[in-house]
Amino acid sequence: MSAEPLRLTVDESGDTVVCELTGDQLAALLAAPGLVRLSPAAGGRWRLAGNQKAGLVRLRTPSGATVQLRLRPKLPVRNLLFLLSHSPTDPWLHETVEAAEADDLLPALADLLARVTRRTLDSGVLHGYRTVEEELPLIRGRIRTADQLRRVGLPLPVAVRYDDHTPDIAENRILLAALHRAARLPELPPRTGQALRHLAHHLDGVHLLPPGAPLPRWTPNRLNSRYAPALRLAELLLAGRSLDPDEGKLPTTADGFVLDMPAVFEQFLTAALTAALARRGVRCAAQEQHHRLDRAGQVRLRPDLVLYRAGRTVSVVDAKYAARHSPAPPTEHLYQLLGYCVALGLPHGHLVYAATSRDGSSEHVIRRVGITVTAHALDLGRPPAQLLAAVSDLADRITAVATPDVAEADVPPGATRE
16 A cells, blocks of 8 residues: 655745655655755754746655645746736737636646637647658559669559648647646646547547657648647647656656746746837847857857847847845846846846836946946736736837947947947
8 A cells, every 4th residue: 555645835936845754755856856945954854945846746756655746836827827828929818817717727727728729629620731651552642763663573562652631730749749648637627637638539630649759840820820829838738748757767757747937937028028129120039049258259158138120239138037135136147147248249238037026127337347237127926918018118128228329439348249
């Protein structure tokens, strides 16, 4: 008879949890690094603290010990779902927020996937052409001449290649994999699980991706535009599936869904700010990797957002999912943005922090070089309409100082323009 599972609830960022752990339970937590921060406490106990993750995970060891770890986000679930699903081109943002009826992340996310998928498939299952190569007793499509000439003896079967109009395309494979994955999430309400399985039956003729297989690529176009909201949620859910440790390396197996909150904030800020700045004639480039700090090109830089106007670099933005406990940003954050500004030849850069109480900003002029770093705070706890309005205000403040006509004399010594 297996032991009663240990159930732990840890806030994403907040008070620590102190508890007693057996050797197996401790091994299970240590074998899945990054979920929580562990440190010894008095009396042989252990202290668990959040590590900017949100979700629900079940960890198991070969001896049968089970640890169920609930990582509670600091944001209300409705606000978090809005961040996850936000896209400026989608007309269903309000529905996304209203769909969060549950107070737990996983049931709310699974319910949202079921709602969006149902509306997507109500218009019919998308079909597409897929190139098939096989050997048939008759000629279909084009003969694969090279393969056919290699045959000896009877000319049948014939090696052919043809385009098949089929539902077994990348979009449906991703959607089917997500429906199956969501139906197996821990603590899912029976009604939601039944709805997900029912929707999966609509995708008859679609091959289910093997566990751990890479997701097929799809390209947004006019024909699959109605699938885009469901596919974005599906890819999000499937991205959180990779909790299983490499075979033979770790003693633990894991199941569940985990969000990396800094990545969630960065993706939301990138989408929202890119749309807001585009209306002001500024183009955003995310995660560019060709920038270098030193002349030899050995020190790589990858800013979150580099801003361009009329083909010239005008500003840089870095997202920080961190609480600010003082008026000034942490020194390492200032160093990082200062490096970006020097490398890009910019007199001004921006840090954007995720807040849960109020918006605000502060300016910091770096001595001797004269570069200004402005730290902004976005209150993610606001209703979606107010949050997007705050992003619009942020875009105004950034463009007010992001001018392409900065004189070369204003560029810090040793910096170069691109």
